Amino acid sequence: MPGDKSISHRALLFNALAGGRARVRGLLDSEDVAATQAAVRALGARITADGDAIWVEREGPLVTDVGRVDCGNSGTTMRLLAGALAGQGVRAVLDGDASLRRRPMDRVAAPLRQMGADVALTNGRFAPMTLVSGVTTPIRYDSPIASAQVKSCVLLAGLRCGASVREPSLSRDHTERLLERMGATLRRDERGWIELSAGATLHAVDVDVPRDISAAAFWLVAATITPGSRVLLPGVGVNPTRTGVLDALRAMGAQIAHENERVEAGEPVADLTVTAHALRGAHLGGDLALRALDELPVLAVAAACAHGETVISDASELRVKESDRIGRVVAGLRAIGVQVEERADGMVIQGSAGRPLGGAGVALVDASGDHRIAMAFAVAALAGAQVELLGSESISSSYPAFARHLESLCQG
Secondary structure: OOEOHHHHHHHHHHHHHHOEEEEEEOOOOOHHHHHHHHHHHHOOOEEEEEOOEEEEEEOOOOOOEEEEEEOOOOHHHHHHHHHHHHHHOOEEEEEOOOOHHHOOOHHHHHHHHHOOOEEEEEOOOEEEEEEEEOOOOOEEEEOOOOOHHHHHHHHHHOOOOOEEEEOOOOOOOHHHHHHHHOOOOEEEOOOOOEEEOOOOOOOOOOEEOOEOHHHHHHHHHHHHHOOOOEEEEEEEEOOOOOOHHHHHHHHOOOEEEEEEEEEEOOEEEEEEEEEOOOOEOOEEOHHHHHHOHHHHHHHHHHHHHOEOEEEEOOOHHHHHOOOOHHHHHHHHHHHOOOEEEEEOOEEEEEOOOOOOOOOOOOEEEEOOOOHHHHHHHHHHHHHOOOEEEEOHHHHHHOOOOHHHHHHHHOOO
16 A cells, blocks of 8 residues: 555655654655655755655755746645745745646635735636745634645744634644644644644654555445455554545445554554445535545445445535546546436435446546546446546556556456
8 A cells, every 4th residue: 555645745845844854664656745855855855765764854954945846746745835935935936737737726825925925826826836935924814615735834834933724624634743743832722723833843753654545445445346355454544534435435334444553653543454345325525525535536436336326515625626526527427327416516426236337338537637536437447337547647646556456456
């Protein structure tokens, strides 16, 4: 299983900001994380490989003008880097590929400007993003959306001057956990505010990256819908802000066992065993949809195999991911013969009640350069659909070994 992508980004960037020397084990080897590695090198950090680990080391001051930084397809790299660089007064132009240039960056530019930073966007919303000057004043930011990337941007920008941020509902908390391990003082109140004290001095810390639950989701669904399957996924991160996919699948009747639960580098980890089992339709909305947002494409495939109707709601954020994931999933499901209704914030899926998916011939599914769409419809092929995927090269952005692992699990 690949290392957790969210934690991999943070382990690199936060240790580069801290200075000193830290070992990171289990780092995800993918294009998205490579973009963050390149960014921290531009800041003056040195990254060296050591067997199954890497070392992040910075002795001198941060580079104050890093020029153009290519974030590739990684929204996490761009949004977290924007906060980190603005907080340190580093000048930069943050850019990315065509897909990343279509994703909204005004959601992080707005709080940075309120903190006094000079930030310019293309057409007022998009990358390239130019950071001209850094933040000068603290902020109390009531975010209109629940987004770990926005929350992290604000907290990183506030390391020197302080910041408070609140979300409509709780997004993943990897940033808060790691900042506290590194010496920052954070306080959470009963109204949902996260307050970061001014003048935080970070100290480099070693990080053991757990296996990525978003990657595990594909095998959880694949094993559940493939009769006779039983798959063990060791060392998966089970942070409560990320386990919506487990709760969703269990609500649909999946058989998933937790074993050997422990805490590693401040993050809860467990071994997961999944056994094939018939699924039933469910309502995946509200807080559950937020906690399973990245996994909703493959959960839609699970719903297509279930008995009864599944409603996915409160997921409009899927529209502004690497692709319009609602539109892409609906188009893909229809291509493999599934009855589905598209809605503004989700979809309604009529399950096949265990009957094989697919119609006559090969279904052409356009992943639109989105790794999670590509992997979700590769899993759909296990339920009988014949699928030709366009844009499957995007899988390398998060899970380069996916095709090899799929082939291995399908032997025989």
